[in-house]
Amino acid sequence: MxxxxxxxxxxxxxxxxxxxxxxxxxxxxxxxxxxxxxxxxxxxxxxxxxxxxxxxxxxxxxxxxxxxxxxxxxxxxxxxxQKGFGDARAAATGWLDGGRTTLDWPDRVPSDMIAYRRGVVKTMLNLVLLADEALTHGGTVTVTGEGSEESGRLTVTAAGRPGALRPDSAKALAGDATTEELTPRTVHAHLTGRFAEDDGFRLTVTPSGPDKLVFTADW
CATH class of the missing domain: 1.20.120 (Four Helix Bundle (Hemerythrin (Met), subunit A))
Structure with missing residues (x-):
């Protein structure tokens, strides 16, 4: 598709x-x-x-x-x-405000130098939304990043139970879902994957124990 x-x-x-x-x-x-x-x-x-x-x-x-x-x-x-993460951080904070999930995204993390990479801010924000989706009972979403415009890694960690993407969302993120299989619940995961691919990012989703899920975007 x-x-x-x-x-x-x-x-x-x-x-x-x-x-x-x-x-x-x-x-x-x-x-x-x-x-x-x-x-x-x-x-x-x-x-x-x-x-x-x-x-x-x-x-x-x-x-x-x-x-x-x-x-x-x-x-x-x-x-x-975007050439900095400030607006995305503020938007993510507002998104989670009043909910059961808290955001751990310090100022100047990642370095704004990374933000000069095309699409990196969009990818980061979409991963934060996916991490929140994985924490159906609440928890903490932590954002980190390292590297430069030329090469680096973003990391978004969802800590809390169940700390897992639904199988249909994981399939959509990987680009393996057909148009007919997509639903309002899974379309965000699908778009996150396609936006990342278009901007040259490699996404991985790795469970880390029963209550932690780690999203990474490498370039």
Whole structure:
């Protein structure tokens, strides 16, 4: 099965671009409502059904905003053009915020010099999402990397139970699943593998005991 990677990235970029504005407008409107409510009630927080509705909308719009940031980098052209890991780290942090999985991705890790490698930021972020998928009961995703633009390795470790990819996701990641076999659950793994191949990365997934899974990308 072949995919025109550029067409896919352009489509993802367009979808994210078209959705960012309305989601941002919702958040701006909520801020205005909260300011008006504070003025009307002398600084007292909004109460009753109105206050609960505002909180619910705020939570949902913030979640939508975080997801769009991830999709823009993971699937769109923006991820391929990144020259540093800061945006991807922030996006991954937002993705995992409030969930059962924590992210261990220190600042300046990997070195931003590695980010000059074409597609490395996109690959890293997609591997973090796969690692989170493997931790169905929560755990810790750890990010490391070493090397240079010319040669190096990214490592993403999923620690926690069960610490394993579903067999259908592993098959999709390897590129062995047909179009008919792909599902909404496995399409991310499939795209992760195809993006990595297109940018010249060799992906491996290695179990390390019963509660750890190690993803590596070499170039």
């Amino acid at each position: 072949t995919i025109d990677i550029r067409v896919l990235e352009l489509l993802a970029s367009k979808v994210c671009h078209d959705l960012v504005s309305p989601v941002g407008a919702i958040r701006n409107g909520l801020e205005l409502i909260e300011e008006m409510q504070d003025e009307e009630e002398d600084g007292a927080p909004a109460g009753g059904f109105f206050g609960e509705a505002v909180k619910l909308i705020d939570h949902s719009s913030a979640q939508a905003d975080r997801r769009l940031r991830v999709f823009r980098l993971a699937y769109g052209l923006a991820g391929r053009d």
